[in-house]
Each structure stands twice: as structure tokens, then as C-alpha cells.
Amino acid sequence: MTRMAGPDSVCFQGGNQRMSDDQCRLYYYRFSLLPGSNTITHQFSLSSIPFEFPSIRDDVSxxxxRYIYGCSVSDSSFGAALGRAVKIDSLVKIDSLALIAKATLDPPTPIVGCVDTRGxxxxxxxxxPNDPIKIFKLPPGIYAQESQFVARENGESEDDGWxxxxxxxxxxxxxxGEATSASKSxxxxxxxxxxxxxxxKVKLPQRVPYxxxxNWFSEKEILGQRGVESVRSLPVAKGKVMEEKEEGSVWWDAWMGMRRWALDVVG
Structure with missing residues (x-):
């Protein structure tokens, strides 16, 4: 979510809009926050290309x-692929602020309009070099999965990373057409x-299914996580509970005696 200039609106970047061709695209919404108002003031697609699994860098979530990363397909659509495995051959980076600025100068048709109509x-x-949409196209026959942005430590810009x-x-x-046991991702x-x-390129010991x-976890996050024993423990055996009684307590002995009797009755 990005707050726009002025106190009367909020802009949401991301999401999919069901358009006339049943396609997933990066969509732009803007809502009026004036008292008593409950209307969408802007809604249109930022790009016409198929776009799924959107993400941004964590510290600006x-x-x-500014930049939104996602996946696309060059010869099909996510809408047409709903009944089969989606084979992603394009990783996309979209400069959302540049496209929003373009829409401000030349507003698209509401709902069905699109800022960048290129395929x-x-x-x-x-x-x-300043194209608001950049695509990494994988070689023929090689397909990707959902991508994740990882920022460079002390990077110089929002997109300085991998x-x-x-x-x-x-x-x-x-x-x-089946993957063998020797297949590797x-x-x-x-x-x-x-x-x-x-x-x-990191070679993996096995195939990762589509x-x-x-998600990405830094070395600092991994080293700083709590030990599993601090958040999870095995249930105590019934016999061990019986043995762990408070020495010298008449009330405790009476309670444990009643408990033993109840356990014997109900099994």
C-alpha cells in the first residue's frame, strides 16, 4: 500500500482484476478517504502482460x-492455465510509480483501461534503460517458480539486490514427459x-516440483531464532506424571490417589 500525495486518497499497488479476457494483471486502485465517501476513484491495469505472484522487498511492504516483482508467461496466460501446471518463463520487475505517473498525464479508461499495453x-x-517494465526471459525449455527479492546489504537503491x-x-x-529420479533443479x-x-547458479541435489x-531468511534471522525446545515439548508420559508429586503434601497425595482411581476406572 502506498499513500498518494494529499490526505484524501490511498493507493493500493498489486492484486488481480478479472477483465474481459479473464487475465491476471497488476492492477491499480485508489480510494477516496473523504468523510462519508465510499468510492473507488481510480481503477485500471498498470500493464497488459500476464502477471502473477507479486512481491516487493520486505522493508517497504x-x-x-516503487518496484514490484512477479512472474509472467510469454506465449500463454495464467487465465488459460488454471486447469494445468503453469510454466513460468519470464520474471518481471515493474516500476509502479513510473506507470502511475504516466497514468496521471494520460488517464486510462476506468476498469478496462491499461497504462502500458505492450506484450x-x-x-x-x-x-x-529507463523502461518501467523489465523482464528476464529464461532460455527455451527452462522454467521458473515464484521469485523472491533479496536486498543487498547497504544497497544504494530500492532495487539494489537479487x-x-x-x-x-x-x-x-x-x-x-515425466521427471526421473535423477532430475535436478x-x-x-x-x-x-x-x-x-x-x-x-546453485545446483540442487534433487528436483523441486513446480x-x-x-521466502528468504537471512543468516541473522536463522541464527537468532529460538530453540525448538523453548516453544515445543513432547507430552509427559502418564506414568511420569504420577511419579512427579510434591513430597510431604497430604493434599497432593490425596489428589494423586483419586486420579489413580479415576484412571483405573476409565482405563
Missing amino acids: MGKA VPEILASSD ILAYVFDESQLDAY ELWVIDAREMREVAC GLHG
């Missing part, structure tokens, strides 16, 4: 986020600023 191939062909995603090369499938680390360079959601 309740502030003025995935047109965006990939762009050489504009996009992490599990990928799988389908050339490992057998003649029946990789974790790709992509430079989030330009969305062009793979900074690192559809897995992910």
Missing part, C-alpha cells in the same frame, strides 16, 4: 514501494537492477 515480446525488444528463483530444465524429462540468482544477468512458494 507497508511503505512507499512480453515488445518489452523484451526494448533497449530503453531475484532468487528455483528453475528446472525440462530436457531432463523422459520420453513420457537449480537456484538462480539474478541481478534485480537490470534483470538481465544471472549472477549465480508450484512451490518461497
Whole structure:
């Protein structure tokens, strides 16, 4: 959620709108906060490309986020793929503030309008370094999963960091299109600023099935977590409870005697 200029409105970035072609897109809403008002003042799509699994960097999740990361497909749509596995071949970075500024100068048609009407191939062909939409296209036959942005420590900008995603090369499938026990996935680390360079590839010991959601936990968070014994313990055995009585307490002995009798009766 990003607060817009002025006290009378709030802008929500993200979400999917069911449009005429039943497609998932990054959508923009703006609501009036005037007393007694309960209306949507702005609603339109920021981009026409299929867009799913949106995310932003964690430390701006309740502030003025500029960049939104997500997944897309270059030759299909998420709407058409609802009944089958979605094969993601494009990782997307959208400069939402740039597209909102463009919409301010040339407002789209409410509900069905769109700020950037280009498709995935047109965006990939762009050489504009300031293009508000950047796409990392995976090689043919290699597909990704939900991506996660990881910020560089002491980074210089909001997008200074990396996009992490599990990928799988389908050339490992057998003649029946099934993954064998020898199939393996990789974790790709992509430079989030330009969305062009793979900074690192980590080979995994096994295949990660499509559809897995992910999150990032830093080394500091992992080392600082509480030990499992502090939040979870095994139930105490019934016999051990009987033995752990308070020495010298008549009332305790009487209570435990009644408890033994009740347990014997009910089994």
C-alpha cells in the first residue's frame, strides 16, 4: 500500500482484476478517504502482460514501494492455465510509480483501461534503460517458480539486490514427459537492477516440483531464532506424571490417589 500525495486518497499497488479476457494483471486502485465517501476513484491495469505472484522487498511492504516483482508467461496466460501446471518463463520487475505517473498525464479508461499495453515480446525488444517494465526471459525449455527479492546489504537503491528463483530444465524429462529420479533443479540468482544477468547458479541435489512458494531468511534471522525446545515439548508420559508429586503434601497425595482411581476406572 502506498499513500498518494494529499490526505484524501490511498493507493493500493498489486492484486488481480478479472477483465474481459479473464487475465491476471497488476492492477491499480485508489480510494477516496473523504468523510462519508465510499468510492473507488481510480481503477485500471498498470500493464497488459500476464502477471502473477507479486512481491516487493520486505522493508517497504507497508511503505512507499516503487518496484514490484512477479512472474509472467510469454506465449500463454495464467487465465488459460488454471486447469494445468503453469510454466513460468519470464520474471518481471515493474516500476509502479513510473506507470502511475504516466497514468496521471494520460488517464486510462476506468476498469478496462491499461497504462502500458505492450506484450512480453515488445518489452523484451526494448533497449530503453529507463523502461518501467523489465523482464528476464529464461532460455527455451527452462522454467521458473515464484521469485523472491533479496536486498543487498547497504544497497544504494530500492532495487539494489537479487531475484532468487528455483528453475528446472525440462530436457531432463523422459520420453513420457515425466521427471526421473535423477532430475535436478537449480537456484538462480539474478541481478534485480537490470534483470538481465544471472549472477549465480546453485545446483540442487534433487528436483523441486513446480508450484512451490518461497521466502528468504537471512543468516541473522536463522541464527537468532529460538530453540525448538523453548516453544515445543513432547507430552509427559502418564506414568511420569504420577511419579512427579510434591513430597510431604497430604493434599497432593490425596489428589494423586483419586486420579489413580479415576484412571483405573476409565482405563
